[in-house]
Amino acid sequence: MMHPSELLSALLDGELSERERTQVNEHLATCSACEDELNGLHFARAAVRSLPLLELPAGSRPAEEELGDVVHMTRRPPVWIAAAAAAILALFVGMATILAPPTTLEVRLDQLSDQYGARASLEPAMTPRTPMPVLERVAGPIE
Amino acid sequence: MPDDAPLTWEEVARTYGRKIYNFAYRLTGNAHDAADLTQEVLLRVRKGLAGYQPGSFEGWLWRITRNAFLDDVRRRTRKPTAALPDELDRLSSLASPAPDQVLAKVRLGEDIQAALLDLPYDFREAVVLCDIVGLSYDEISATVSAPIGTVRSRIHRGRKMLKERLQ
Numbered sequence: 024m025m026h027p028s029e030l031l032s033a034l035l036d037g038e039l040s041e042r043e044r045t046q047v048n049e050h051l052a053t054c055s056a057c058e059d060e061l062n063g064l065h066f067a068r069a070a071v072r073s074l075p076l077l078e079l080p081a082g083s084r085p086a087e088e089e090l091g092d093v094v095h096m097t098r099r100p101p102v103w104i105a106a107a108a109a110a111i112l113a114l115f116v117g118m119a120t121i122l123a124p125p126t127t128l129e130v131r132l133d134q135l136s137d138q139y140g141a142r143a144s145l146e147p148a149m150t151p152r153t154p155m156p157v158l159e160r161v162a163g164p165i166e
Numbered sequence: 167m168p169d170d171a172p173l174t175w176e177e178v179a180r181t182y183g184r185k186i187y188n189f190a191y192r193l194t195g196n197a198h199d200a201a202d203l204t205q206e207v208l209l210r211v212r213k214g215l216a217g218y219q220p221g222s223f224e225g226w227l228w229r230i231t232r233n234a235f236l237d238d239v240r241r242r243t244r245k246p247t248a249a250l251p252d253e254l255d256r257l258s259s260l261a262s263p264a265p266d267q268v269l270a271k272v273r274l275g276e277d278i279q280a281a282l283l284d285l286p287y288d289f290r291e292a293v294v295l296c297d298i299v300g301l302s303y304d305e306i307s308a309t310v311s312a313p314i315g316t317v318r319s320r321i322h323r324g325r326k327m328l329k330e331r332l333q
């Protein structure tokens with residue numbers, strides 16, 4: 024086998040077929056150049072994976088209590104529209120807190136979203152039925 | 167949560183927001199840009215979920231993330247900075263750790279981030295999707311619309327360059 028080169032990265036990532044893996048491992052047993060290269064690749068891979076997973080900064084963090092970006096209506100509605108909208112929303116949303124100062128209408132999405140049924144009736148398009156994806160593939164060093 | 171539970175925008179945001187932020191942060195080295203991008207992606211997800219066809223959700227989400235990122239890059243003329251105020255702030259606020267350890271850790275993180283930023287975009291993207299986001303080669307291939315052999319090559323060459331800069 025020629026020096027497998029880029030198959031070495033795929034080997035580290037578990038992305039080789041059974042047959043490829045066997046061939047690469049057989050080659051590695053006899054080729055110190057490729058073994059050195061593999062060590063270097065392992066080092067680079069581990070370095071990137073050692074970077075800390077940073078927290079979302081406050082304000083963009085979509086945790087439950089902060090899910091919302093506040094939706095600002097860009098064109099200021101007349102006060103009576105804001106009041107009417109607030110009244111209608113209050114009917115749907117129940118306990119949700121609605122801020123309706125005279126100049127802007129603000130609806131906190133997180134508070135809306137706490138009311139699942141209310142959100143579904145307001146925005147039926149937002150609840151497609153889809154399977155939950157497999158989450159959180161952990162990017163860790165190889166064994 | 168049962169498998170057939172509806173996937174809502176809130177769940178997407180809660181589950182993936184931090185990953186999207188880290189993807190953007192490691193590609194740009196800039197906390198503000200990364201935060202802006204995360205918001206933009208979540209907005210696009212909210213709009214797009216209605217038309218989402220069940221399939222590879224990860225592929226769909228990361229394509230949206232990548233497109234938002236590339237749109238953002240095109241819109242900006244300034245170069246991303248390599249400063250890491252976040253990490254420095256985080257570490258300096260820890261309760262009295264051993265100073266040498268902290269310095270070594272910050273230094274190392276800075277070096278790795280700087281080396282990432284030195285990579286050509288295609289290589290950096292492939293490495294970040296693989297080693298930060300944790301996607302498989304198949305998923306990366308779908309995300310960046312490139313054959314799997316190209317993905318393999320980009321990851322490999324990216325790592326070789328990183329090794330040269332870091333060792």
Ligand SMILES: [Zn+2]
Nearest residue numbers: 026027054057
């Ligand atoms: Zn060899």
